[in-house]
Amino acid sequence: MDTQRIYTIELHGLSLGYGDRILFENADIGFGWGEFTALIGRNGTGKSTLLRTIAALNRPLKGEVWLSGKPLSELSSREIAARISFVSTDEVRVTNLKVADVVGLGRAPYTNWFGTLSADDRQRVSEALALVGMSGFARKSMDTLSDGERQRVMIARALAQDTPVILLDEPTAFLDLPNKYEICLLLRELAHKQGKCILFSTHDLSIALEMCDTIAMIDDGRFYYGTAAGLIAEGTIQHLFDDTSICFDAVTRGVRLKF
């Protein structure tokens, strides 16, 4: 980690795990402004746990997470909510719950006890909806949307929360291929145009390699970080397929059967 640079998210000697089981140890990584990063790794390696730890939903075994130069432990839940927004895998398809109300809830850290939206809040809500291309859906109910539309609404909610960091847990799961690309393009544009630091976990390796600025990879208790080209050249990506019947082709950047 370059000590001169200011990072939005910094992991300082971070070790994660549950009880006796250690997911990974001693990760020292910094994610910067406007950086679009995919978090990859096989099932159960700790991708979700890492995202949840950065969002202060879980506690680390050891080490610390810093946000914009301050340790997470010194921030109140309100201050964390103003720095990080989280798009979880929880499906929100509540009957009668309006899209605009969901996005409006993103303003929760800034509204009064009753959740009243000011003119400025409402402006931000409609901007967020416009950014994800869902302006026409404001009065629609969440249970009438498709999976892709719902994911866009949840991203708009994160945008309305107006945080420098957005974390997303498998935002492309359950989406069809065009929608996977659309969502990733949208996220990349938000990172580059709005200067957000966006970190998302995914199993779509080819999309991650193709579209992200940097890749964070957890494998076999170790944390790897670098650009797609760098990780491929070092042969790191190939580790994902050790002990399996497929392998990674560095030329086509795809996978193929070994036999």
Added chain:
Amino acid sequence: MSGSRRTIFCFVSLSVLLLVLLCADILLGSVSLSPADVWAALVGGDPDSTASVIVTRFRLPKAVVALLVGAALSASGLQMQTLFRNPLAGPYVLGISSGASLGVALFLLGMPLLGLSASGDLLRNLGVVGSAWVGAALILLVIMVVSVRIKDIMAILILGMMFGSAASAFVEILQYLSPEGALKSFVIWTMGSLGGVSSGQLSILLPVTVVGLLISICLVKPLNMLLLGENYARTMGMNIRRVRGLIFLSTTLLAGTVTAFCGPIGFIGIAVPHVARMLFAEADHRVLMPASMLLGATAMLLCDIVSQMPGYDMVLPINTITALLGIPVVIVVIVRNRKVF
């Protein structure tokens, strides 16, 4: 009709309906009184006339109790449905009313068995309501702790029913052991009655219910955040422990107090929030919370009018009427299997 127009329309028509039913509830009863007599009694005519005694000592307090009970049970049901993300949650179904009943049974039946007796009305009332709070709080606490580990909706419901059955079993053992006098007062209590609330009891019921309702109004924003799930709520800065604690407090006060003085009243807490969702076509608690309170109060007035069988010299137990009114709603919710959460 746009959202806010529909909301206003529903609120206005419900309020009108509430007023009409309130008048009907005071006008109708086993003794038929003319509207003129009732009016005279209300505005302070001869305080010793039969009409005046019936209206001011019985019908008016009973109508006020109906309003409070309906609003209280509905508000606690709505909070539980959102907290547990479970459309079938409610104070009765989750065994919280049973917990309160067990508390009251231990107080009304257990104390005489031990040779203790609470002398004086105030002491007795405080004992009943206090033991109901403890009983309701214990069951709610266990369910909340378990629901953190077990996310399965059905498991929580079955657990609540098990608690309810266990509480009933204990109560039956107590009943079996109890002398006739204590038993009779307890059996009358279990039948549930709005009219049985004395003015002394009302002076506890009213302020406690109002406090419970005020807390639930204060919780509308966190309840809205919980609609998206706990992860979203917490990452939006919600203090989950404090919110759980407040929901716990408000539900215990509301469901416990109502059960203490009116007996276990089922199906209002579970059914009314659903009817409010359907009528208002809303999920926002800023609308749903007051709507459920208003609708609950209205429904309870209706149940009370039906239960006193105007013109007949008998009163049906209120919980039989609420069950007959509420169960169809619950069945509709199950059959339509709407994704409420």
